[in-house]
Amino acid sequence: MDERMNRYIEQLKAVVVNHPRLQEPGLTRTDMHAFLYRLCAQPDTFVPAEHREEVITNLLNTWFRFDVLQSVMEDPLVTDVHVIGTTTLVQRNGKKFEHPQAHFPSESALGEFIDRQLDGTPYVYAQSDPLADAILRGGYRMNVVGGPGTRYTVRDEEGRIVTEPRTIVSIRKPIYPFSLDDLVSLGLMDADTRAFIRLMMHLGDSFIVSGGVGSGKTTLMNAMTGDIPTGQLNLVIEELPEMAPLCEWAIRLTDRAENHEGKGRIDMARNLINSLRMNADNEFIGEVRSAEIAYLFLRMSLIVRRQTGTTFHSHVGLNTGVEGVLTRFLLEAADGAPSRASYLNIAGMMGDKIRFVLTLRDTRFGKRITEIGEILGFDFEKHALRWQPILTYDAGLDRFQFHGITDAMRERASVEGIEVALPRNEQPVRLYRIAT
Numbered sequence: 468m469d470e471r472m473n474r475y476i477e478q479l480k481a482v483v484v485n486h487p488r489l490q491e492p493g494l495t496r497t498d499m500h501a502f503l504y505r506l507c508a509q510p511d512t513f514v515p516a517e518h519r520e521e522v523i524t525n526l527l528n529t530w531f532r533f534d535v536l537q538s539v540m541e542d543p544l545v546t547d548v549h550v551i552g553t554t555t556l557v558q559r560n561g562k563k564f565e566h567p568q569a570h571f572p573s574e575s576a577l578g579e580f581i582d583r584q585l586d587g588t589p590y591v592y593a594q595s596d597p598l599a600d601a602i603l604r605g606g607y608r609m610n611v612v613g614g615p616g617t618r619y620t621v622r623d624e625e626g627r628i629v630t631e632p633r634t635i636v637s638i639r640k641p642i643y644p645f646s647l648d649d650l651v652s653l654g655l656m657d658a659d660t661r662a663f664i665r666l667m668m669h670l671g672d673s674f675i676v677s678g679g680v681g682s683g684k685t686t687l688m689n690a691m692t693g694d695i696p697t698g699q700l701n702l703v704i705e706e707l708p709e710m711a712p713l714c715e716w717a718i719r720l721t722d723r724a725e726n727h728e729g730k731g732r733i734d735m736a737r738n739l740i741n742s743l744r745m746n747a748d749n750e751f752i753g754e755v756r757s758a759e760i761a762y763l764f765l766r767m768s769l770i771v772r773r774q775t776g777t778t779f780h781s782h783v784g785l786n787t788g789v790e791g792v793l794t795r796f797l798l799e800a801a802d803g804a805p806s807r808a809s810y811l812n813i814a815g816m817m818g819d820k821i822r823f824v825l826t827l828r829d830t831r832f833g834k835r836i837t838e839i840g841e842i843l844g845f846d847f848e849k850h851a852l853r854w855q856p857i858l859t860y861d862a863g864l865d866r867f868q869f870h871g872i873t874d875a876m877r878e879r880a881s882v883e884g885i886e887v888a889l890p891r892n893e894q895p896v897r898l899y900r901i902a903t
Contacts, residue, residue: 705753758803788838818845
């Protein structure tokens with residue numbers, strides 16, 4: 468933005484900041500736009516007609532939303548924004564890059580932005596305690612850390628790398644509510660897999676969606692809620708409000724920090740246990756992040772009326788899909804069991820209700836579902852979970868291979884009176900043996 472435009476913005480801002488109009492409650496962006504437009508036509512705050520919309524938009528973005536970050540915050544493929552003083556790094560579609568058009572001109576401008584975002588919230592950021600972890604309006608999570616102990620690498624005048632104090636703001640956006648059809652267009656899955664997930668959600672089959680950081684786990688599970696049949700009560704339990712459920716009748720329960728007296732904390736475990744008294748049809752956990760929650764998820768799955776689902780962080784390699792997730796999840800759940808239950812006990816619980824494991828990976832072609840397996844039950848004689856591959860993905864050719872639905876799934880569909888056009892699965896049943 469050139470110097471002349473900055474001058475127009477600053478002269479208009481100087482008049483408006485202390486104007487009584489700005490202090491009126493319930494002032495909307497539309498109201499403010501009309502007010503600024505009138506000021507632009509007055510002699511003391513005149514702005515040429517060809518520049519008015521740009522000047523007004525700049526000011527409105529500053530006051531009402533995300534200032535210089537507005538464009539990246541509106542981008543549905545941007546998930547994370549890191550502001551490091553006057554540098555802005557953006558994560559878009561799994562890749563990080565520096566965004567030269569979305570940086571703050573100075574540390575003081577960034578400080579004003581932080582104050583505006585926290586205004587009206589219970590969170591405080593101050594030099595005396597330069598750390599804040601806030602949930603903003605709209606579900607955005609903003610972490611701020613500053614002070615002399617927070618430094619960033621820069622190059623000095625001679626080109627040497629040095630570190631200097633910087634205020635660091637990390638913003639995690641709620642996921643954009645892509646539908647399953649959107650995810651087909653983005654290449655996360657193929658059309659057969661999309662039809663399979665529709666059937667899975669209509670049958671109410673419970674599931675685990677697993678993958679590494681930024682692989683699309685929450686995005687996929689959120690999209691799956693769009694295929695839940697109508698007329699069902701749904702519960703979503705999260706640490707933070709990251710999901711944007713696409714189903715009707717969705718109750719969201721999130722963690723709450725303790726008050727200034729150190730009381731009133733509500734965590735995911737407490738919400739999960741209490742949710743069982745709410746008699747919902749379906750319950751979904753935003754992410755299993757601890758051993759206790761892994762165990763409670765399996766227990767919950769045996770009690771909830773219809774469907775349960777969760778995301779679970781687990782590295783998905785080229786050759787470690789469904790069985791790798793089973794290993795990690797069973798170990799976590801066994802560690803979280805209050806009475807140190809055996810792996811056989813935990814695996815039996817999983818085989819009773821969890822039907823599908825879906826794995827994701829961020830590949831060079833983009834985010835992809837890499838494997839889907841159906842759990843067919845637990846064989847106590849062989850100490851093994853029986854499962855069958857539904858989908859595999861070739862990471863070298865960027866090609867999905869949908870194997871069809873199992874006889875067990877076809878039978879469940881028949882009982883529910885659902886016609887199925889997907890092919891029959893001819894893959895051999897596999898055994899995932901449990902160490903004893």
